[in-house]
Amino acid sequence: MKTLEEHACFGGTQGFHEHASDTIGLPMRFGVYLPPQAARGPVPVLYYLAGLTCNEQTFAIKAGAQQHAARLGIALVTPDTSPRGTGVEGADQDWDFGHGAGFYLDATAQPYARHWRMESYVARELPQVLQRHFAVDTARAGIFGHSMGGHGALTLALRHPGRYRSVSALAPICAPSEVPWGHKAFTGYLGGHREAWSTHDAVQLVRRGARVPPLLVDQGLADTFLAAQLRPERLEEACAAAGQPLTLRRHAGYDHGYFFVASFVADHLAHHAEALAA
Ligand SMILES: N[C@@H](CCC(=O)N[C@@H](CS)C(=O)NCC(=O)O)C(=O)O
Numbered sequence: 001m002k003t004l005e006e007h008a009c010f011g012g013t014q015g016f017h018e019h020a021s022d023t024i025g026l027p028m029r030f031g032v033y034l035p036p037q038a039a040r041g042p043v044p045v046l047y048y049l050a051g052l053t054c055n056e057q058t059f060a061i062k063a064g065a066q067q068h069a070a071r072l073g074i075a076l077v078t079p080d081t082s083p084r085g086t087g088v089e090g091a092d093q094d095w096d097f098g099h100g101a102g103f104y105l106d107a108t109a110q111p112y113a114r115h116w117r118m119e120s121y122v123a124r125e126l127p128q129v130l131q132r133h134f135a136v137d138t139a140r141a142g143i144f145g146h147s148m149g150g151h152g153a154l155t156l157a158l159r160h161p162g163r164y165r166s167v168s169a170l171a172p173i174c175a176p177s178e179v180p181w182g183h184k185a186f187t188g189y190l191g192g193h194r195e196a197w198s199t200h201d202a203v204q205l206v207r208r209g210a211r212v213p214p215l216l217v218d219q220g221l222a223d224t225f226l227a228a229q230l231r232p233e234r235l236e237e238a239c240a241a242a243g244q245p246l247t248l249r250r251h252a253g254y255d256h257g258y259f260f261v262a263s264f265v266a267d268h269l270a271h272h273a274e275a276l277a278a
Pocket residue numbers: 050051052053054058062095146147148256257258
């Protein structure tokens with residue numbers, strides 16, 4: 001593992017690192033914020049999965065979450081949103097597919113199946129790398145994310161029961177099988193099989209009986225992607241029908257971007273800290 005940048009931040013350290021990923025088959029970058037408490041022993045880990053067009057630096061630079069992580073004694077881990085430099089033709093062409101748009105699943109369709117393996121990377125390989133190199137306790141882990149990363153946080157938690165003690169999302173893509181971003185990604189990465197799509201769709205997973213710790217979801221009502229791409233009401237219906245606890249908060253005036261994320265990030269860290277402290 002190679003450290004690319006390190007910055008003192010709220011008494012802790014914000015770093016950006018690169019390593020050769022066996023899962024992805026290419027170098028991968030990730031960010032780690034270590035709070036001051038990490039100097040005295042391993043701290044719990046909170047993974048943040050970013051959205052389309054973002055990378056491992058976006059949340060660290062824009063969300064202002066480190067001050068809360070420093071207070072609560074939690075490490076923040078921000079993986080990149082896809083493999084990079086794959087050489088796959090057309091992978092740089094669209095902002096909602098290919099590079100910067102991995103959708104946190106393992107692709108099964110060609111030519112993506114070799115490198116687009118973000119689910120295995122985030123859920124399996126990255127925790128091992130963290131455990132080896134940082135003062136963290138990856139057995140105490142929470143996960144959250146924004147937009148495509150909100151979809152990632154919900155589906156990874158639903159698909160890996162017991163792995164994450166806490167889950168939340170900001171403006172998540174709730175029902176990817178039913179919206180254009182999800183159609184495009186699932187067709188490309190998984191092929192045309194609807195059954196396979198449903199195993200990476202938070203609404204479908206909840207409907208089929210998957211359960212996670214009580215969910216916190218925030219959504220801005222001035223978000224231009226709300227009606228066409230995000231569909232929180234579908235998650236609300238599915239959770240209500242299944243008895244999955246969900247707190248869905250709708251906020252007038254907030255759009256999709258990081259000004260919205262920054263406005264509510266303290267509540268998300270508090271939500272996770274409660275579960276991770278135990
Ligand atoms: N590039 C897209 C927008 C992509 C977008 O909004 N990405 C969200 C995640 S889905 C984001 O967080 N962008 C980075 C930012 O706002 O700083 C567009 O032109 O409409």
